[in-house]
Each structure stands twice: as structure tokens, then as C-alpha cells.
Amino acid sequence: MRARKPDHHLTLHRKGSTPPWLSLLLRVGLAFALIGVALGIFWFDRAGLRDNSDGAVSFADVVYFTIITITSVGYGDIVPVSTQARLIDSFLVTPIRLFVWLIFLGTAYDFLLKRVWEKWRMTVIQQKLTGHIVVIGYGTSGSEAVKELIRRGAAPESIVVIDDSQAALDRAKDCGMTVILADATRNASLEAVKIAHAKAVIVAAGRDDTSILIVLTARRVAPSVSISVIIRSADNEPLAHQAGADTVINPASFAGLLLAGSTHGPHIADYMADLAASDGRVSLRERAVTPDEIGRPLAALATGLGVRLYRNGDCHGFWEPEAKALQAGDSLVEIVPRGEPRSDRPVAAA
Structure with a gap:
């Protein structure tokens, strides 16, 4: 995670269940399929239709009549005259017309109204955030921490990821997390995710200076929240503690502990790994x-x-x-x- 970009709109985002383009394609395909069914019905029963213009009902007339009937009540230039044609229009085509209109309205909802609704919903979620886990930085360490949290029973929607990389946030959204594009070194970014009401904070910014600055900012905004941070240089571990971190983890030092432990007995490192792993x-x-x-x-x-x-x-x-x-x-x-x-x-x- 880099801490150089300015904040964008500090609004939470969460991945939907279906990609927008696929939803639109499915709706358009279903609408055309229903229109095709209605077209087939009218063509099969074209003898029950009358064209008031020339008296002959061609395929083009059936296509025109189908589209007009599906999208409106018709103009009266082509009308069903037989009892069978009127019954077909009433009990077969009318439901198709209603379904097509529902598809149009649903599409308008998904691509227009739903955006407003989703923005409002995420705003409400953002305002009521509590008991969640904030993960700052979704690089290698941050993503592994999230995977371990989920393996240990945490719900993906209870995890909020902050990063200034849209690509990283896209990966987090694909896993069901709530994400926000922001600079975590700023107070406003941490306040936007209600860090003071969080269960815990994990800082994995990738750079020790950035991580320590984030810890310092988080501790100021949330004096009582539990903060864990990844520090890669042993010299910076005391600084992270002084900044307010409750837990400081050095991946290289931990790996060294496992390696050193293995030299004193073949089962020591195995037991240490057993304690740390979710499947131990x-x-x-x-x-x-x-x-x-x-x-x-x-x-x-x-x-x-x-x-x-x-x-x-x-x-x-x-x-x-x-x-x-x-x-x-x-x-x-x-x-x-x-x-x-x-x-x-x-x-x-x-």
C-alpha cells in the first residue's frame, strides 16, 4: 500500500452478486426471447388478424404488430378479428407484454435506481459499522491475514479493507469484503470506516514508515482499539510499539524463530506452526x-x-x-x- 495518493470519495463499496454487463445481457436476451415467442404466436395465428390498410397480413406486418402490441396497446391499423386471435392476445400475449415491461422496469431499477439505492445502503452501513475488522493494505500480508480470518470463521462482510490501489480493492471485493479507496494515514479515512467502533485493526501497508504513521493515526482516532501491525525491520519494532501498536509482527523474525526452534528438536517448530495455523x-x-x-x-x-x-x-x-x-x-x-x-x-x- 502506498500513502501518497489523495483520498477519493470516502464511501464503502461491496461487490454485487452478478456483473452489471452480464445482468444487462441476460435481461436483453430474455426480452428478445419473449418477443420472439409472441412473434411466433401471431405468425401462427395470422389468419385471425386483419390489416385495415391493404387487407393482407405479411411477415413484416406481424413483426410490426408484435412490437406495437408488446410495447403499447396498438394503433388499430392491425387488429385481431377472430375469437381465437383475441383469446390468444388476451391469455398468451398479454402475460408476455407484462413480463417484458417488468424486464424494462427491472433494468431501469438495476442501472439507475439501484445505484442510488446501493449508495444510500452503503452509507447506512458505513454509519452503523461496529464490531468489524479493519485491514489496512491488501498486499501479500494483508490478503493472507484476511484469508486466515475467514478460515477462522470471520464473515467477509465484517472485514473492511482500506487501500489506495483500486486493483487491490477489486481483489478484495471479489472475496466479498467491504472496501474503501483512501489514504489510511489521514484521520478522515479512518473515521470513514468507524475505526473507533472496530473490533481490531490490522496494518499491513508494506513499508515500515507508512505502517508506523498509520498506527500513530489510528491510535489517535481510536485510543482503545486493538492494533496489530507488520514491521519488516527489527529496528522499527520499538517505534511501532511507541506509536500505539498492541501487537508487532516481524515476518522475518517469526520465520527465524521457527527455523531456530527446529534445530533444538524436530517437533518444536511443528508445534509453533500448529498454534499459528487455522487448521492446527x-x-x-x-x-x-x-x-x-x-x-x-x-x-x-x-x-x-x-x-x-x-x-x-x-x-x-x-x-x-x-x-x-x-x-x-x-x-x-x-x-x-x-x-x-x-x-x-x-x-x-x-
Whole structure:
């Protein structure tokens, strides 16, 4: 994601179920098919028609009469005179006329009124956004994060993607996400997606300086939202924390942890990857301590294997004295079997 372009209209967008050109083609084809059916009916029963001009009903007259009958009530120059022709016009052609008009009205709705309706609908959604996940930057890291969120049960429509690349947003829309073309380093862009009401924010802008600036802006707009950011240089990790990021992830460092762990045992890296993957046998869960757990040690959790405790902003391991007795307000990190419900909060970085 680049942070150089100015903001465009800060309006959300979401991909429709059918491409506009395909919808138009289908409607036009159906309309012509119905007109063709009516033409065949009138040509088959042309003996029941009378041309008041010359008395003869040609194929051109039938085509003319079909089009006039379908699109209007007719001019009276060609009329059905037999009982059969009138019954055919009443019970076969009239429904076709109604269907053709419904197609015309539906097309007008889809390509004119629906645009106004969709713009209004997305405005309403934008105003009522809450509990959503904001992903800033839909490059390699951002798109992989979104895929993992969906694999873990997040609904695509609950994810809002911000990027200044239309091509990236088109890919996100194809996956069902709500998108907005904007510069995420600006307050107005983040306020447009109601970042203060978001469940979490993932920053994957591609460049450390841009990512840190986005984190700084997001933290100012949304002081309490959980922010995770990808930083590629270890030197910039402290800056990201100072900017307000709750979780700082360095892909190279994480890969190094897996590689280094593998040298101390063939199953260490496998277990670490198992914790991180959505299809692993175990997963990490963060949650608040429950009233019945107060006073108990972290190691005695009934729901999982307690590994970490957060109290007043400080981190404590299960072996430390603070973990001997849980207190109200503590946050716990535990290892649970796959399939257990996850917390709404991401696990803090080690």
C-alpha cells in the first residue's frame, strides 16, 4: 500500500452478486426471447388478424404488430378479428407484454435506481459499522491475514479493507469484503470506516514508515482499539510499539524463530506452526478471568492450559509468583484444543 495518493470519495463499496454487463445481457436476451415467442404466436395465428390498410397480413406486418402490441396497446391499423386471435392476445400475449415491461422496469431499477439505492445502503452501513475488522493494505500480508480470518470463521462482510490501489480493492471485493479507496494515514479515512467502533485493526501497508504513521493515526482516532501491525525491520519494532501498536509482527523474525526452534528438536517448530495455523490441533485463546477462577493459580484452568497472565499492563508467565493467584481484571492466554471459541482480542506479541 502506498500513502501518497489523495483520498477519493470516502464511501464503502461491496461487490454485487452478478456483473452489471452480464445482468444487462441476460435481461436483453430474455426480452428478445419473449418477443420472439409472441412473434411466433401471431405468425401462427395470422389468419385471425386483419390489416385495415391493404387487407393482407405479411411477415413484416406481424413483426410490426408484435412490437406495437408488446410495447403499447396498438394503433388499430392491425387488429385481431377472430375469437381465437383475441383469446390468444388476451391469455398468451398479454402475460408476455407484462413480463417484458417488468424486464424494462427491472433494468431501469438495476442501472439507475439501484445505484442510488446501493449508495444510500452503503452509507447506512458505513454509519452503523461496529464490531468489524479493519485491514489496512491488501498486499501479500494483508490478503493472507484476511484469508486466515475467514478460515477462522470471520464473515467477509465484517472485514473492511482500506487501500489506495483500486486493483487491490477489486481483489478484495471479489472475496466479498467491504472496501474503501483512501489514504489510511489521514484521520478522515479512518473515521470513514468507524475505526473507533472496530473490533481490531490490522496494518499491513508494506513499508515500515507508512505502517508506523498509520498506527500513530489510528491510535489517535481510536485510543482503545486493538492494533496489530507488520514491521519488516527489527529496528522499527520499538517505534511501532511507541506509536500505539498492541501487537508487532516481524515476518522475518517469526520465520527465524521457527527455523531456530527446529534445530533444538524436530517437533518444536511443528508445534509453533500448529498454534499459528487455522487448521492446527491447538490454538491460543485470550480471555478475561472469570469470577470463579479468582484466587486460583493460572496452571489450574479448567478450560485449557494457561501459559500467560496480563495484569495492569504487565506480562507474567505461569511459573511466576503473580500467576499463583488470579485476580479480577486479569487477562489470560491459554492453549485450547482446536474448535474452542476464540477471544475477540488478538494475543499480544511475546
